[in-house]
Amino acid sequence: MRDKRMTLKEAVSQFVKDGDNVGIAGFVNVRQPVATCHEMVRQGFKDLTLSFQSAGLGPEILAGAMILDPNKFSVKRIELAYWAHEAFGLSPAWRYLAERGMLEIEDWSNYNMSARFKAGAMGLPFIPTRSPLGGDIKNCSRTKIIDCPFTERPIGLLPASNPDVAIVHVQAADKYGNCIIRGTDCTCAEIAMASAHTIVTCEQLVSHELLTSNPKDVMIPFAAVDAVVEVPYGAYPGACRRHYWFDGDHTRKFLACIAPMCKGGAPDALQAYYDEYIYGVENFGEFLQKIGVNQLLAVKAAEAHHCERLA
Incomplete structure (x- = not known):
């Protein structure tokens, strides 16, 4: 075990390369690695393959950057089961890229993609x-x-699916990379263990002693992780169980910037979104400052209310 704490800029720069197969963890818009995707867009990568079971905001953010400038950021292939946003609709970015023949697409079911990551995690071909x-x-x-x-x-x-790098967001991690996931665990452990490298962002960075006090809670072991970054609200505007609920307004705002382009609309709104929220900030913390503390507290309160109803 070694201390794997670093900044998100350092982690992405060190472990993501042009042409990589990037495994995206989370499920639809729950625990999507949004902060990591923002940083990937800022740094710019070419000819990526995206592999995921069911995802929404993660690939949407990456694809939006490709729509704006494929010479700066591009995805050449996706291997997936589902790319959409459930209550917030289908993916306009996928529609845009697919209808224009800009992507190679390999279609699987949820079960089959999970099985492929399981094979990769087990070291099977x-x-x-x-x-x-x-x-x-x-x-x-x-x-x-x-x-x-x-x-x-x-x-x-x-x-088997063996990404070059996995990007994962979890509720808690220690400095060595042991991770706790609450709520839907998805296929995150398998994606992490199937990948050559794994970047973990977490809501809370906690002590090793606290995190491992109940060993059965450790969903992703330290051996599967290469970088640990504490990024509160790192899945926003998606949800992270026990921390915050979906921000439907911001999600719809983002998707509305892409949707008109599928019908030949201008990229002005999408460019303005990226200029303000991604290219125009230094890190995810500055992005959250633009969202504002009142809105972040509102989605936190919404999750607390949701948990009370379930209880």
Whole structure:
């Protein structure tokens, strides 16, 4: 174990490279690594592959940068199950890039992408499953169908997913990279352990003794993590269980900057958004200052109210 604390700028600069396969953790807009995506956009990368199970704000932010200037930031391929925003609608950035043939797309189901990350985490080159046999996934992916050597029944083989770098946001971590996830755990542990490097942002950086006081709470072990960055509200405007609820207004504001471009609209609103909230700030803390303490307290209170209703 070693101290892996660093700034987000340092972590992204050290572990993300042009042409990398980037694994995006979280589920739809819960615990999306938004702060890390902001920093990636500021630094600019080319020809990335994005691999995720179900994601929304993370790939949307990266794709928005590509729409504005593909010479500064670009994604060449996505391997995914779902890219949208549930209550806030489908992804306009994906629609824009796909309709213009700007992306390679490999379509999987949620289960299949999770299985691929599981294979990567286990160090296996592939994993057998019957899931692709029940639909068209086998026709739009690299699934291989063989006769099982034990049962002689057809079985699908899915290639392991081994990203070059995973970007993950969690509720708590220690300086060594042990992580606690509350609420939906998604496929975050598998993505982290399947990747060559992992950047973790956390709501709270806590002592090793406190974090490991109940070892069963450790969802991602230190050995899978290369960088730890404390970034409160690091998934905003998405949600982070026990910390803050979705900011629907800001999410809709962001998506509304992209949607008109799918119909040939000008990029002015999108450019203004990035100039104000991403390119125009030095770090995620400055982005949050633009949001304002009242709004951040409001989404925090909304999560507290939601938790009370569940209780």
